[in-house]
Amino acid sequence: MTRRLIACGLLVLASVTACGTRTPDNASQTLPTAPSTPSSTASSAPATPSSEDRGAAPAGVQRCGPDALKGEITPTDAGAGNRYGKFVVTNSGSAPCTLNGYSGFQLENGSGAVPTKLERKADPGPAALTLAPGGKASANLHWSVVPAGSEPVEGTCQPEPSKVAAIPPNETVPLSVPWTLGPVCSGGRIEISAFYAS
Template sequence: MNRRLIACGLLVLASVTACGTRTPDTASQTLPTSTPPSTTETTTSSPTTTPPADSGAVTPAVKRCDSASLQGEVTPTDAGAGNRYGRFVVTNSGGAPCTLNGYSGFQLENASGAVPTKLERKADPGPAALTLRPGGKASANLHWNVVPAGNEPVEGDCQPEPSKAAAIPPDETAALSVPWTLGPVCSGGHIEISAFYAA
């Protein structure tokens, strides 16, 4: 009898254990988290150009001296043994500075037109840039002779006597008229001329 009770008790105990409430395993579920990709915004800065400082002052260009802005004259400087020397002097008669650099053209003339002229450039002094202010002067040296040469007449004038010269400033095309009162120029009108220099 006692053995039956014990066996029955054990049976009941086993049944309770087997039928007991079981707590289900809580499975840890990890949900995928969607992280948006980070967008790196690249800003390209355009190069900044700094404009040059404007001083507000505009320097006007100085124009070349032309026949309209110059007055000319030929002055004697020396004479001897058939040689004659002088200066072709120009004055800036305009109201603004002008530049002069080089040799003048020079053609002897009289009332009948051109008189024979052979111009020879001499490099003493040579060309140099000059700026003539209003009233400023520049000179070119002249040399010629009064001794007949070749088939020129010995008696009387060796060449027709000029009364003026047409002088063209350097790099210009229009001539200014210059009085000539220094008599005929022999050797076919041969004249040596220097470049302009500051007078």
């Protein structure tokens, strides 16, 4: 009996959990997790909504999905190789819907995707909007028509888009919007703001 107690005491001192004793070292254990896989960051993929886009919708009001929205892109200003416009969406449904955050935005033409590098700007940032039927929201756009890097100086700097696949915030299906504002240089770089009431 004495030998058993001595052996148990030595095991406790050695931080081994014999005799039913729990030490702080083994009080909580973390199971190994599977390694995370890197997400795809291809420039041709429309930007997906981030957690900052997400806002609680008023009770009973659905998000503005692609079926409820009609979109258009209108120019607003131009100068020194810079172009400015607005991506305007209208609630074409029969019920109010909510919108909060940034749109995905992929330039396209008859051959498919055209290089697009979407950059989100925080002015204005995300804000919860409720669009009544016929209500509108806008996102500001800015791009360049000056060739950059290895883009050709003669002709068009990038393939000319004819439409945009635009994904509303927190949605996965795009709506198709005509693009009539020419090529977008700097590899298709477009700055976009979050939607705001207009």
